[in-house]
Amino acid sequence: xxxxxxxxxxxxxxxxxxxxxxxxxxxxxxxxxxxxxxxxxxxxxxxxxxxxxxxxxxxxxxxxxxxxxxxxxxxxxxxxxxxxxxxxxxxxxxxxxxxxxxxxxxxxxxxxxxxxxxxxxxxxxxxxxxxxxxxxxxxxxxxxxxxxxxxxxxxxxxxxxxxxxxxxxxxxxxxxxxxxxxxxxxxxxxxxxxxxxxxxxxxxxxxxxxxxxxxxxxxxxxxxxxxxxxxxxxxxxxxxxxxxxxxxxxxxxxxxxxxxxxxxxxxxxxxxxxxxxxxxxxxxxxxxxx
Amino acid sequence: xxxxxxxxxxxxxxxxxxxxxxxxxxxxxxxxxxxxxxxxxxxxxxxxxxxxxxxxxxxxxxxxxxxxxxxxxxxxxxxxxxxxxxxxxxxxxxxxxxxxxxxxxxxxxxxxxxxxxxxxxxxxxxxxxxxxxxxxxxxxxxxxxxxxxxxxxxxxxxxxxxxxxxxxxxxxxxxxxxxxxxxxxxxxxxxxxxxxxxxxxxxxxxxxxxxxxxxxxxxxxxxxxxxxxxxxxxxxxxxxxxxxxxxxxxxxxxxxxxxxxxxxxxxxxxxxxxxxxxxxxxxxxxxxxxxxxxxxxxxxxxxxxxxxxxxxxxxxxxxxxxxxxxxxxxxxxxxxxxxxxxxxxxxxxxxxxxxxxxxxxxxxxxxxxxxxxxxxxxxxxxxxxxxxxxxxxxxxxxxxx
Numbered sequence: 001x002x003x004x005x006x007x008x009x010x011x012x013x014x015x016x017x018x019x020x021x022x023x024x025x026x027x028x029x030x031x032x033x034x035x036x037x038x039x040x041x042x043x044x045x046x047x048x049x050x051x052x053x054x055x056x057x058x059x060x061x062x063x064x065x066x067x068x069x070x071x072x073x074x075x076x077x078x079x080x081x082x083x084x085x086x087x088x089x090x091x092x093x094x095x096x097x098x099x100x101x102x103x104x105x106x107x108x109x110x111x112x113x114x115x116x117x118x119x120x121x122x123x124x125x126x127x128x129x130x131x132x133x134x135x136x137x138x139x140x141x142x143x144x145x146x147x148x149x150x151x152x153x154x155x156x157x158x159x160x161x162x163x164x165x166x167x168x169x170x171x172x173x174x175x176x177x178x179x180x181x182x183x184x185x186x187x188x189x190x191x192x193x194x195x196x197x198x199x200x201x202x203x204x205x206x207x208x209x210x211x212x213x214x215x216x217x218x219x220x221x222x223x224x225x226x227x228x229x230x231x232x233x234x235x236x237x238x239x240x241x242x243x244x245x246x247x248x249x250x251x252x253x254x255x256x257x258x259x260x261x262x263x264x265x266x267x268x269x270x271x272x273x274x275x276x277x278x279x280x281x282x283x284x285x286x287x288x289x290x
Numbered sequence: 291x292x293x294x295x296x297x298x299x300x301x302x303x304x305x306x307x308x309x310x311x312x313x314x315x316x317x318x319x320x321x322x323x324x325x326x327x328x329x330x331x332x333x334x335x336x337x338x339x340x341x342x343x344x345x346x347x348x349x350x351x352x353x354x355x356x357x358x359x360x361x362x363x364x365x366x367x368x369x370x371x372x373x374x375x376x377x378x379x380x381x382x383x384x385x386x387x388x389x390x391x392x393x394x395x396x397x398x399x400x401x402x403x404x405x406x407x408x409x410x411x412x413x414x415x416x417x418x419x420x421x422x423x424x425x426x427x428x429x430x431x432x433x434x435x436x437x438x439x440x441x442x443x444x445x446x447x448x449x450x451x452x453x454x455x456x457x458x459x460x461x462x463x464x465x466x467x468x469x470x471x472x473x474x475x476x477x478x479x480x481x482x483x484x485x486x487x488x489x490x491x492x493x494x495x496x497x498x499x500x501x502x503x504x505x506x507x508x509x510x511x512x513x514x515x516x517x518x519x520x521x522x523x524x525x526x527x528x529x530x531x532x533x534x535x536x537x538x539x540x541x542x543x544x545x546x547x548x549x550x551x552x553x554x555x556x557x558x559x560x561x562x563x564x565x566x567x568x569x570x571x572x573x574x575x576x577x578x579x580x581x582x583x584x585x586x587x588x589x590x591x592x593x594x595x596x597x598x599x600x601x602x603x604x605x606x607x608x609x610x611x612x613x614x615x616x617x618x619x620x621x622x623x624x625x626x627x628x629x630x631x632x633x634x635x636x637x638x639x640x641x642x643x644x645x646x647x648x649x650x651x652x653x654x655x656x657x658x659x660x661x662x663x664x665x666x667x668x669x670x671x672x673x674x675x676x677x678x679x680x681x682x683x684x685x686x687x688x689x690x691x
Contacts, residue, residue, distance in 0.1 A: 076345065106492050112430035113413070114422035130416055133409020135348035136429050139637075140492035147345050148409060150338025155409040239495055248428050251488040251507055255431060255481055262477040266376050270469070273378040 031188040032103065032122035033167070034213075034221035035176060036196055037096055039233065040206060041183035044069060044083055044094035051178030052081045052098075055163060069094075072234070077147040077158040081175060088228040095233045096175070096184070099124060099145045099160035100213060101221030106244030107137035107146055116146070116157070122189070122221050123162035131157060142217055142239050162221065192223055199225060218243025318660035325657025328650045329406065337409060340650040346638050351647035352407040354633035356655055358486055359626050360400030362510070365518025367393025367443060368479035369554070375472040381550055387450055387675045388529070389522055391666065394443040399662040401436050406654065428488045435482035442475035454673040484511040490632055498636035500578050500587045503569045506632065512562045513625055519555040520598075520621035523548050527615055529670075536676050549606050552614040555621065556602035563595050583639065590631060594624025 046063040053060035059078035061068060069085040074097065076082075081098035101124050107116040108124060115131035118124050126146075133155055137146045149155035163173035171177070172186040185195060193214065200207045212230050213220035217239050224230070231237055332340045343350045370389045373379045405411045417423065417433050424430040445467050452461035487510030494502060503509070530544060570591075578584045598620035605613035634645060669675065 074345070109426045110429065110492050112424040112427040112433055113416040114424045130413065130422055131410055132413035132416060133411070134407075134429065135409065136427075136489070136492075138345070138348035139489075139496075142495040144346065148348060149336065150341075150343060151336045153334055153336055155336060236495065244492060244494075245426060247491045247494055247504075248426075248488055251428065251484070251491065252426065252431070255485075258481055259477060262480060263473045266372070266473045266476055270376045270378065270473075273376070 030120050031190060032221060033162070033187060034101060034122060034189045034192055034223060035162070035173065036185040036187075036192040036223045036225065038183050038185070038199065038225045039093055039095055040225065040227045041181045042083070042094040042096065043181055043183075044085055044092070045180060046083050047178040047180060048081055048096055048175035048184065049079065049083060051174040052160075053079065055166070055174035056080065056161075058158075075099075075145060075147060075159070077149045077156075080158065080160040084234065086233050088232040090227045093226070093228065093233060095224075098175075098222070099162070100143050100216075101160075101162055102217055102244070103219040103221070104217075104243035104245050106140040106142060106217070109245035109248065110136040110140040112136070119164065121167065123164045123167065124159075124221075125161045125164045126157045126159065128156060133157075140244065142236070142244065189219075189221060189223070196223055196225055215241040217241070218246075314663070318664070321653060322657045322660050325654045328654055332406065332654075337407070340648065340654075342645055342648045342651070344645070346641050346643075347634070347645035349407075349633060349637075350645055351634070351651045351655060352403060354630050355626075356400045356403040356658060357407075358633050359629040360396055360403075361486060362483065362514045362517040362625055362629060363521045363622065364393045364396035364400070365479065365483060365514035366522040367446075367518070368476045369515055369518045370522070371446060371472045372476045373554075375469055376476070382547060384544075385522065385526065385547060387447070388526075388670070390443060390446045391450075391669060391675055392521075392525060394440065394447055395662050395666055397436065397440050397443065399658050399665075401440075403655070403658050428485055428492070432482050432485040432489065435478045435485060439475055439478040439482060442471045442478060445471040446475065450673050450675060479514075480511060483514040484508060486510055487632070493637065496638050497632065498578075498583055498639040499573065499575050500570075500583055501632050501636040503573065505565070505569050509562065509565065509569070512558060512565065513628060516555040516558040516562065516621055517625040519551045519558070520618040520625075523551055523555075523615060523618035524622060527618075533667075533670060533676075536670055545611050548611060548614055549609065552602045552606050552617070555618070556599055556606065559595060559599035559602065559621070563591070563599060566591050566595070583636070586627075586631065586635070590624060590627045594620055594627055598624065 046061065046068075049061050050063060052058065058080060061079070069083070072084050073082045081096060083094050083096050086093045086095060101122060105116070105118055105124050108114070108118045110116070111131075112134070113130040113132060115127045116124065116137045117127055133148070135146075135148055135157075137157060138144075138148060145159050147158045149158065163171070163175075166173060173184075176184040176186040185192060187195075193211065196211045200209055200211075206227060207225055208227065208229055210226075210230065212224040212226070212235055213222055218241060224233075224235070226233055328340050337343055341350055341352070366389050370382050370386055374382050374386050405414060408414060413421075415421075417430055418437070445464065448464040449461050449468070452458075452464055484507035487506040487508075490497060490502075490506055491504065526544065526548070579588065598617040601613055601617035601620065605611070605617060638644075
């Protein structure tokens with residue numbers, strides 16, 4: 001919590017105390033934003049890759065000549081988004097890949113300094129002044145998104161931020177703006193879900209009746225529509241619908257219990273033990289004063 | 291300070307000073323020099339210049355071996371202090387000091403090696419000073435518990451330092467803190483030994499089903515008990531040979547202690563084995579047993595857990611010290627294989643290009659081990675780690691300090 005939000009929360013709490021209003025009534029209703037990717041509209045032009053590289057001072061690919069669609073690529077520390085081509089039952093399908101901006105991100109729950117941070121608007125961002133480079137975010141991310149600069153003495157974690165800086169200025173993400181075919185739609189997740197359902201409803205033959213990201217790992221900020229089962233597009237279907245922080249929740253809840261109960265138990269065991277050991281003679285007098 | 295001078299003077303060996311060029315020194319010095327050079331490269335050119343880490347394997351040998359395995363091997367300290375100070379078993383008094391020293395050094399060197407693996411080590415103070423507390427992170431918990439446990443172990447060991455320096459008042463005060471430090475230390479160990487396992491709960495999508503289980507934290511905790519006990523047996527056996535003239539056990543029989551430790555290890559291992567079996571039956575991944583992953587699993591659980599468990603029991607029953615020592619080595623290999631499986635080998639098991647450590651990663655790890663042995667040797671040849679450990683006439687005399 002930074003100073004400003006601390007003051008804000010503190011002020012709100014004080015206001016609550018005075019007016020008797022509950023805090024959630026005072027808080028502005030921020031909606032999670034995300035992006036809907038309609039893979040049936042993507043033509044594989046990779047304008048999004050170029051726009052992303054230019055917006056964030058990263059590698060700007062030569063989309064005409066590098067032949068990158070011939071291989072399956074993944075995001076890297078030089079590219080926050082890539083487009084891959086899949087040969088499916090419905091012919092060639094292009095799929096954009098980037099951070100999914102999970103509703104409850106594994107990376108943020110893994111981070112011991114909150115360097116990986118879920119903003120209240122939805123984008124998951126990385127904060128360099130906090131990160132100690134442990135790379136637990138990379139270990140935990142089910143989508144293998146955070147990337148690390150292994151060749152730098154002062155490495156950064158590199159991943160899509162949903163153009164967090166542009167969003168704050170009221171703009172949409174660079175890739176969305178660059179997309180010539182409206183394959184990408186930016187907006188509150190609630191609206192995106194409506195749009196996605198309407199498209200499936202209006203064209204039941206054109207889409208599989210599933211929105212990838214609606215429930216995966218508890219829901220993600222980025223949503224995908226497809227004409228073919230998502231397995232054919234390289235999506236992992238075995239991730240489940242449980243938000244990742246849930247996997248460590250029981251353990252973390254148990255910690256304070258152990259921390260307070262175990263010392264009492266141990267002290268009780270010591271008092272119960274008589275300290276004598278038949279083989280070793282009388283008890284050590286030192287051990288008798290606790 | 292005058293009394294300190296007499297005490298340390300009394301600790302000087304009486305015989306002629308042995309040659310500096312012992313085999314260990316001859317081997318370890320070049321390794322440590324090479325390790326330092328590699329570290330200079332690592333801190334100027336980045337982790338990628340010396341390690342085989344990549345985007346798919348962000349954690350390699352330095353985490354999987356140095357930290358995750360090293361900390362399990364250091365579990366002896368909390369097990370023995372629990373037995374001696376909580377259960378008040380005097381039998382293991384003679385090895386308390388050396389075991390706590392080993393635990394403390396293991397934490398300083400092996401957990402400390404974590405710093406070498408951090409991309410931005412200068413930010414390591416952030417989770418301590420509060421540039422943001424990630425309360426929801428298991429790693430946050432592990433980091434804090436490491437830190438506090440090192441403090442607890444240092445307090446447990448500090449009376450030895452005070453004795454060495456001849457600070458009688460300080461020794462008395464520090465000694466009075468021992469029980470609190472032990473209780474605190476055992477609690478913290480329970481939490482961070484299991485916490486190391488809990489780290490991997492978040493890698494559910496990546497760890498092979500034979501090794502992923504929601505019970506990893508409990509399995510890590512239980513295995514740290516017998517890993518620690520086996521380490522005491524192996525380490526004690528070696529140091530009793532190498533430091534023969536330093537180890538004065540009074541009327542104590544070190545073999546008797548080893549048999550006791552082996553008994554404890556056998557029981558803990560059987561509990562662990564049974565629990566592993568329950569987890570396997572519950573998950574029911576029979577289909578993997580016929581392939582290479584299954585063989586690796588069977589090697590770990592059968593060959594390197596059940597077999598040494600039986601050997602321990604057999605060795606104790608028939609009083610065969612050689613079998614017990616062999617079982618201890620097998621046990622350490624088993625725990626090593628288990629930790630490597632969870633953190634590296636079965637991690638991202640479906641990825642075609644698997645990670646293996648570079649020779650430079652191994653040299654740095656060897657450097658850390660050598661450095662730890664140097665410091666251990668420096669301390670045990672100066673401080674009363676072994677001498678005062680045997681109760682006897684001098685023990686009661688020491689009580690009057």
